[in-house]
Every structure is written in structure tokens, then in C-alpha cells.
Amino acid sequence: MKTFLQFILFMVIAVVVILMAIVLGELGAWYFAWLVGTGMIVLITAAGGALLDAQDEHAAHEAGIGSVDA
Amino acid sequence: MHDINVVDLSRLQFALTALYHFLFVPLTLGLSFLLAAMETVYVTTGKPIYREITQFWSKLFLINFALGVATGLTMEFEFGTNWSFYSSFVGDIFGAPLAIEGLMAFFLEATFIGLMVFGWKRLKRGQHLAVTYMVAFGSNLSALWILIANSFMQTPTGASFNPVTMRMELSSLTELIFNHDAQAKFVHTSIAGYVTGAIFVAGVSAWYLLKRRHVELARRSFRMAVLFGVLATAGVITLGDALGFIGGQAQPTKLAAMEGLWKSEPAPMPFNLVAFPSQKDQVNRGQLQVPYALSLLVTHSMDGTVPGVDRLELDAIARIRNGIPAVAALQSLSAAPGDAAALATFHAHEKDLGYGFLVQRYAADVTQATDAQIATAARETIPQVAPIFWSFRVMVLMGLLMLAYFVLAVIYSMRNNIEHQRWFLKIAVWMIPVPFLACEMGWLVAELGRQPWTVYGMLPTWMSASTHGVGYMIFSLVGFVGLYTAFIIAEMYLMVRAIRIGPDASHAGEGAGPITDTSQAARLAGYAQEA
Numbered sequence: 067m068k069t070f071l072q073f074i075l076f077m078v079i080a081v082v083v084i085l086m087a088i089v090l091g092e093l094g095a096w097y098f099a100w101l102v103g104t105g106m107i108v109l110i111t112a113a114g115g116a117l118l119d120a121q122d123e124h125a126a127h128e129a130g131i132g133s134v135d136a
Numbered sequence: 137m138h139d140i141n142v143v144d145l146s147r148l149q150f151a152l153t154a155l156y157h158f159l160f161v162p163l164t165l166g167l168s169f170l171l172a173a174m175e176t177v178y179v180t181t182g183k184p185i186y187r188e189i190t191q192f193w194s195k196l197f198l199i200n201f202a203l204g205v206a207t208g209l210t211m212e213f214e215f216g217t218n219w220s221f222y223s224s225f226v227g228d229i230f231g232a233p234l235a236i237e238g239l240m241a242f243f244l245e246a247t248f249i250g251l252m253v254f255g256w257k258r259l260k261r262g263q264h265l266a267v268t269y270m271v272a273f274g275s276n277l278s279a280l281w282i283l284i285a286n287s288f289m290q291t292p293t294g295a296s297f298n299p300v301t302m303r304m305e306l307s308s309l310t311e312l313i314f315n316h317d318a319q320a321k322f323v324h325t326s327i328a329g330y331v332t333g334a335i336f337v338a339g340v341s342a343w344y345l346l347k348r349r350h351v352e353l354a355r356r357s358f359r360m361a362v363l364f365g366v367l368a369t370a371g372v373i374t375l376g377d378a379l380g381f382i383g384g385q386a387q388p389t390k391l392a393a394m395e396g397l398w399k400s401e402p403a404p405m406p407f408n409l410v411a412f413p414s415q416k417d418q419v420n421r422g423q424l425q426v427p428y429a430l431s432l433l434v435t436h437s438m439d440g441t442v443p444g445v446d447r448l449e450l451d452a453i454a455r456i457r458n459g460i461p462a463v464a465a466l467q468s469l470s471a472a473p474g475d476a477a478a479l480a481t482f483h484a485h486e487k488d489l490g491y492g493f494l495v496q497r498y499a500a501d502v503t504q505a506t507d508a509q510i511a512t513a514a515r516e517t518i519p520q521v522a523p524i525f526w527s528f529r530v531m532v533l534m535g536l537l538m539l540a541y542f543v544l545a546v547i548y549s550m551r552n553n554i555e556h557q558r559w560f561l562k563i564a565v566w567m568i569p570v571p572f573l574a575c576e577m578g579w580l581v582a583e584l585g586r587q588p589w590t591v592y593g594m595l596p597t598w599m600s601a602s603t604h605g606v607g608y609m610i611f612s613l614v615g616f617v618g619l620y621t622a623f624i625i626a627e628m629y630l631m632v633r634a635i636r637i638g639p640d641a642s643h644a645g646e647g648a649g650p651i652t653d654t655s656q657a658a659r660l661a662g663y664a665q666e667a
Binding site: 069072073076077080083084087088089094095096097099100103104106107108109110111112114115116117118119121122125 | 169170172173174176177180181183186276314319320322323326327330355356359360361363364366367368370371373374375377378436539540543544546547548549552
């Protein structure tokens with residue numbers, strides 16, 4: 067149930083974001099948007115990878131296994 | 137007069153080669169930036185596993201890249217061999233972006249790919265990361281230039297027809313590059329590639345997690361791919377709307393076909409969710425409509441309307457009648473280039489020159505064209521509605537499906553328990569073909585919707601083809617299909633083989649010796665308990 071509610075919430079956020087982007091401009095400076103957007107997507111993706119390591123280290127610390135150095 | 141069978145065979149050949157080629161392109165576009173993201177983590181954290189991850193996905197990227205290049209090169213030659221009149225007519229404009237693509241983007245990409253593959257031990261971390269980014273930019277810049285060229289075919293800007301040279305000539309490179317259609321189409325296509333790359337990486341990682349192989353590589357790859365994918369999917373949908381809005385204004389016949397809009401209706405217009413369009417009777421059978429939605433979707437207002445096929449055909453009749461004197465004047469200028477009266481007539485009617493060409497297919501002497509011939513030519517300005525209508529809906533449905541998939545994938549991945557959601561991992565594997573299919577559908581909408589033009593409103597498709605024989609076209613068509621099918625089989629074989637082998641055991645630290653990663657040891661212990 068929790069997963070379902072989270073899914074609905076995030077889908078609503080995604081749809082609202084998309085609608086806002088649509089309303090804000092059909093004839094946008096899309097080349098510029100691509101440059102900025104690609105940089106943002108790459109950085110968030112990289113941050114997601116680093117966050118996974120942090121989560122693992124935290125979980126290992128909580129479990130008392132020791133530090134992780136993959 | 138062109139043999140219409142040769143024109144159709146030339147279209148089929150180009151469509152098939154492009155569809156094959158476009159199976160490889162999106163993965164290259166997306167995977168290149170995913171590699172850059174993976175290597176960014178390696179450089180910033182210094183953790184060797186991210187180097188192993190980058191090297192593993194690089195291997196799959198290279199297989200795909202090599203076959204993408206092989207299938208793409210032949211297409212550039214096809215313009216000359218099968219579409220010689222088109223190449224002559226718009227070569228001054230179309231040739232420039234193609235040349236820039238070849239010289240700048242492709243060379244950039246090819247050079248840096250060599251450094252990316254062989255430079256791991258020769259370059260410093262930061263240098264190698266810069267090289268990987270250059271590969272990603274080079275790949276996407278290749279797409280940029282070819283899409284600028286394609287956008288000229290969709291919404292010709294930055295050029296004009298010269299009645300003396302009988303060719304289109306470039307008047308503004310800036311207008312050509314910053315064509316609104318080119319901007320939206322490039323970003324839409326590039327980001328569709330990101331989605332493809334993300335689903336591919338997530339799907340293969342899910343397969344590893346299901347098999348409990350290379351778990352640490354797969355978890356990290358899955359996490360990064362789904363974050364990359366969820367953001368990219370939102371971008372694809374946004375740019376899809378922008379492209380539809382821009383294309384709808386510039387190519388109303390394509391929009392009418394996409395929406396199955398046979399009759400013009402007052403605002404607010406309903407959206408045909410499902411329908412079975414009949415080209416012959418110009419009606420939709422079994423349609424299911426959503427009230428008001430079409431006005432909102434295509435005009436972003438409740439009181440906006442777009443013309444239906446009925447009005448577009450009437451407009452085409454008027455434009456054909458206006459274009460006939462331009463074609464006749466062009467014929468006079470061809471015989472006597474200094475004919476001032478013919479030149480004045482041409483300039484008075486030149487905006488509808490292409491529509492005059494349309495009726496030339498039915499009346500060699502356009503000035504003698506009958507009302508019936510003009511009506512037939514006008515009816516042919518409407519592309520085949522059913523395949524465009526359904527390709528568009530399949531593409532949109534897949535886009536929404538991928539958004540829902542990525543949202544759920546991000547939830548599970550951020551909770552750090554994706555490896556325990558085995559039902560979802562199975563779905564992730566089955567999702568791999570979805571973006572490829574969506575990309576192909578998108579291409580079909582764009583190119584089928586442009587018919588009956590090679591350059592919208594200026595050059596009809598029937599005039600553009602070379603004057604080959606039917607036998608030659610069938611022979612080369614069979615040859616291309618055979619060769620490209622072999623390429624697809626080779627790609628699938630090499631990809632599956634590389635995935636089955638997995639990351640190099642000497643690098644991965646898995647399977648080659650005792651497990652040193654404590655978190656992995658804990659995870660495997662968890663698996664053992666589950667089993």
C-alpha cells in the first residue's frame with residue numbers, strides 16, 4: 067500500500083512537472099535546454115550512484131559488519 | 137515521367153534501411169551519456185567498481201556503435217543513388233549539415249572512441265573522463281546535424297528556390313540550424329535515446345540481479361539507469377508535445393493524420409482515443425472520443441481549432457491552381473532564361489510551386505490540368521492516416537508506460553531493495569524492447585506524415601526519386617534487407633554473448649576469488665536465507 071501511494075504521488079508530481087514544462091513554452095530555446103538538462107541528468111545520475119554507496123555503508127555500519135570499500 | 141513502382145520501392149528501401157539504422161542509434165545516444173555519468177562517479181569517488189561498471193557498459197556500447205555506423209553509412213549514399221533529383225534539387229542545403237555531421241561530429245566521435253577504449257591505462261582519470269564526455273557529445277552532435285537536415289525536409293526554412301539554376305539555395309545557415317522543428321526534434325530524439333539507454337542498462341542489470349550474478353555492478357547500474365531514465369522520460373514527453381505543437385502548425389496534414397481528423401470541427405475539439413480510419417471513405421470507424429481534449433492538446437487552449445482533412449483538401453486545390461502558373465513559368469524560363477514576363481509570373485506564384493508540381497504527375501502539361509486531376513492531386517496531399525494514427529498512439533502509450541515503469545523503479549531502487557522485487561526485475565527485462573519500438577513508431581509518424589512530400593510543400597516525393605529500373609530496385613532492396621538482417625543478428629549475438637560473459641572477472645572481483653565486498657557478502661547471505 068505504501069509503495070502504491072508513493073507511486074501515485076510521484077506520478078502526480080511527474081505529470082505536474084511535464085504539464086508545467088508544456089505550458090511554459092512550445093517554442094523554447096531547446097538546444098540550450100538540452101545542454102543544461104543533459105548536464106543535470108548526468109549529475110543526478112552520478113549522485114544516485116554515490117548515494118547507493120552511502121546507503122550501503124550506512125546499512126553495513128548499522129549491521130555492525132564494518133566499512134564497505136567496493 | 138517516373139515509374140511510380142520505382143518511387144515506392146525507393147521509399148520502401150529508404151524506410152527499411154532507416155528503420156534498421158534507428159534500432160542502433162538511440163542506444164548509442166543514451167548509453168554514451170550514461171557511461172559519462174558512471175565514469176564521473178569513478179573519478180569523483182575513486183571506487184574501482186565504477187571503473188569496472190564503465191568498462192563493462194563500454195563494451196556493449198562499442199558493439200552497438202560499430203553496427204550503427206555500418207548501417208548509417210549506406211543511407212548517405214542512398215540519397216545520391218535512389219534520390220538523385222532530390223539531391224540535385226536541395227543538395228546545396230541538405231549537403232551542408234550532412235558534411236558537417238561527417239567531418240565534425242562523426243570524426244570527433246570516432247577519434248575519441250579510440251581514446252576511450254585504449255586510453256584507460258594511458259590517460260589520467262580526469263583526461264579519460266573528458267574523453268568519455270567527448271564521445272557522448274560527438275554521438276549526439278551527429279544526431280543534431282542529421283536532424284537539422286531532416287527538419288529542413290519537414291519545415292523548409294533558410295532557403296529559397298532559384299529559377300535560374302533550378303535549385304534550392306541556402307539563404308540563412310542560422311535559420312536552418314535554429315529551425316524550431318530542428319530544435320524540438322533534436323532534443324526529443326536525443327532524450328529518447330537516453331530513455332533507451334536507461335531501459336537497456338536497467339533491463340540487463342535486472343537480469344543479473346535475477347540470476348544473482350555481478351550483483352554489485354547490477355545494483356549500481358540499475359540505480360543510475362533508472363534515475364537517468366525517469367528524468368529523460370519526463371523530457372521526452374515534454375519535447376514530444378512541443379514537437380507536435382510545432383509540427384502541427386507547419387504540417388497540418390500530418391497533424392490531421394495523427395489525430396484521424398477528417399472533418400473540421402468547432403472548438404473545443406474531441407480527441408480520438410481509439411479509431412479505425414478509412415482513407416477511402418474519409419471516416420473513422422469504431423471511434424472512442426475524449427471530449428475537449430484535442431483542443432487542449434494541440435492548441436493548449438479550449439477555444440483553439442485545427443483544420444480537418446476536408447478543409448486541407450480545399451486549401452490544396454486552391455494552392456495547386458496558384459502553383460500551376462509557377463510551373464508553367466519555370467518551363468518557359470528553362471527554354472529562355474531571360475524571359476522577364478515568365479520570371480515575373482514565377483515570382484507571383486512561387487510560394488505554391490510545389491503544389492503545381494503535384495498535379496504534373498497527372499497532367500504533363502499542367503496548364504491543361506482538369507478539375508478532376510487537380511482534385512486527385514489535392515486528395516493525395518493527405519498522407520495515409522491509419523498507420524500514422526496508430527503509430528502515434530503506440531508511441532505515446534509506450535512513453536507513458538516507461539514513465540510509470542521508471543517511477544516505480546526509482547522507488548524500489550531508492551529504498552535499496554530492488555534485488556528483492558523479483559517480479560519487477562522480470563518486468564524490467566521485458567521492458568528492453570519497448571523504447572526501441574517507441575523510437576521506430578516516432579520515426580514512422582514523422583516520415584509517413586510528411587508524405588506526399590520529400591520537402592514539405594516544395595518537392596513531391598514522386599519527382600524526387602532516381603530513374604532506376606524496377607529490377608535494380610528489387611535487387612538492391614533484397615540485398616539491403618539481407619545484409620541489415622545479418623547485422624541485427626550479429627548485434628544480438630555479440631550483445632547476448634557479452635552480457636552472458638559479464639564484466640571481465642579479472643576486473644570485477646566477483647567469481648574469480650573470495651568475495652571481498654562485505655555488503656555483497658551480506659546480501660548473498662540474505663539470498664541464501666530467502667532461497
